[in-house]
Amino acid sequence: MEKKVLFLCSQNAARSQMAEAILNIKGRGRFAAYSAGLNPASQIDSFAIEAMKQDDIDISCKVPKSLKEFENVKFDFIITLCDKAINECPSYSSDTITAHWGITDPINFKGADEEKIKFYIKVKKEIMTRINVFLSLPIEKLDKLTLETKLQESEALLKLSQ
Template identity: 55%
Template sequence: MQKKVLFLCTQNSARSQMAEAILNDKGKGKFIGFSAGSQPADDINVYAKIVMKEMGIDISNYKPKSIKQFLNEKFDFVITLCDKAKNECPTLPNDAIYVHWGITDPRDFKGNEEETVNHFKKIRNELTRRINLFIDLPVDKLDKVILRKRLDEIISK
């Protein structure tokens, strides 16, 4: 049975959307990804769309979603990607494993278009690296304490 993963960040316009799409692409059959934000934006960040399309994943039809629409959903994992979402994230009514993979908000980057695209690529590549490590874990064979420790360690690998 697929493990359900919810990625959270503030606006659900870049990091969490990219993480959802990457997990759904790479974790087919083993995981299913979702994403939401504590204060969702109106649309997906254009640079997130560009860098995901470059790796063959189209997120142009994705829409930012509020965490509120997932409050009654059961997830196996909830992964926050920014400190604000970690602090504002409501506890969902289940026994999900909560992990924090802090990644800087790409909206805060200042640079020309080429520099901005390259910055978004770095974030996409870091998310891809972490998700690849995540999907390689034997999630069905580890107890929750060990699994959470392994998920926390992914940031430092």
């Protein structure tokens, strides 16, 4: 049975959309990924679309979604991608495993278009790396506390390696 994963950030216009698409491809059959925002943008960020296209992943038809759309969905994992989301994330079932991946919002990057796309690609690669670590965990064999600890440890290890 597929585990449900929600990626949560502030606008659901870049990071969480990228994470949803990547996990749905890499974790097909094991995970069903979704994404939402606390204050959804009106559309997906064009630089996020372009960064994903470079890996033949099309998110251009996606739309930002509100967390409210998922209030009756039981998730196995909720992964926040920004500090605002972790601070404002509502409480969920005690069975839900939570983790925080503090990923810089590429929407705030200032620079020429070429510099922006390079930054979005860097963010996408960071998300891919984190998802690869997530997929490598023996999820079926670990209890909730151990999984949360491992997910937080992977956050610390990734920060050290940057």
